[in-house]
Amino acid sequence: AQTVTQSQPEMSVQEAETVTLSCTYDTSESDYYLFWYKQPPSRQMILVIRQEAYKQQNATENRFSVNFQKAAKSFSLKISDSQLGDAAMYFCASCYNTDKLIFGTGTRLQVFP
């Protein structure tokens, strides 16, 4: 079975600091995609960043970047210069041969001023 594991139920960071959220996954597929989604208190899930497994270069979107370690099946999210608006649940997710996303259990990020 394909699984996604987020071992940190909660994390906190001070405004302007950097925080890293962990994610590991398990698959025997060679071609897949990995995602980080953000769910703020408004509930709507928003795509933060996306990584294709065949690309060695780590994806970056402004203050958000990933550390993709394919051999270790690790896909962590780094948020730099954290802002109050970054406070949310963050879900790691994977997609293999279909459009079915498998989600991790989420990490709640708190940002303190």
Place this chain on the structure above:
Amino acid sequence: DTAVSQTPKYLVTQMGNDKSIKCEQNLGHDTMYWYKQDSKKFLKIMFSYNNKELIINETVPNRFSPKSPDKAHLNLHINSLELGDSAVYFCASSEWDRAAGELFFGEGSRLTVL
């Protein structure tokens, strides 16, 4: 304009009742989904439709019946509601040909069964 819209956003009902949640997307996507998020925030896929055709049907009780009148709409009907059905239900859509799982979500519909 809301890309993926769900109605109602909140629904409170008694056990045994039948209820529906509607979803519409104006993104021109071919594939639509229903996800369930339980009280522990765990998200799990329930169904997906591509151009009105059922593609994914996870082990969901047959009390749940999705209906897609056209590719822009995917409604979820639930019969004989049970306490365990209380959750937030998310509709989402994606482009089929990308097969990359990039989903656009609605705001969710919180269902409370009393």
